[in-house]
Amino acid sequence: MAKNLSSVTFTVLLLVLLMASTEILKIEAMNIKARCLPQGCKNATFSEECGPEPFTGSNNDCCHCCVAKYGREAVCKGVIEGPDKHCHCYKERMPSTGCKNATFSEECGPEPFTGSNNDCCHCCIARYGRNAVCKGVVELPDKHCHCYKER
DSSP: OHHHHHHHHHHHHHHHHHHHHHHHHHHHHHHHHHSSOTTOOSSEEEEEEESSSSOOSOHHHHHHHHHHHHOGGGOSEEEEETTTTEEEEEEEOOOSOOOSSEEEEEEESSSSOOSOHHHHHHHHHHHHOGGGOSEEEEETTTTEEEEEEEO
C-alpha cells in the first residue's frame, strides 16, 4: 500500500510540475509578445516604414513589425503616426564623433552616400560591428561614408 501511495504521489507531483512549467512558459511568451522593446529610445531618429498602408494594428503590432523586418538591434521603437496611419520604425541616434584618437578604417554604403552622418554611423556599425567602429562620417568631395576606429 505504501509503495502504491508513493508512486501515486510521485506521479501527481510530476504532473503538477509539468502543468506549472507549461503555464510559466505561456505567461513568459505572452509578456514577450505584449511588450515590444520596453527600453524604448533615448535619442530616436526615424529609420524606415513597415507593414501595410494604412497600418491597421496597434503601436505594439507596429513595433513587432519593425523588429521582424529590420532586427532587434536596428530598432528602438515602432509607432503608428500621421493622418495616413503609417507604421514608423525608429533607431537610436548614434553619436558621429565618438572617437578620441580615430583612424580611417573602411568605407560603407553606396557612392555617393546620400544619407546623413548618423546614417553613415549606422551603416558602419551594421557592417563592421559596434566594437569595431567609433564614428561614421560622410566626407567630401565624393560624399563617401567613412568608418573610423580607435587607434
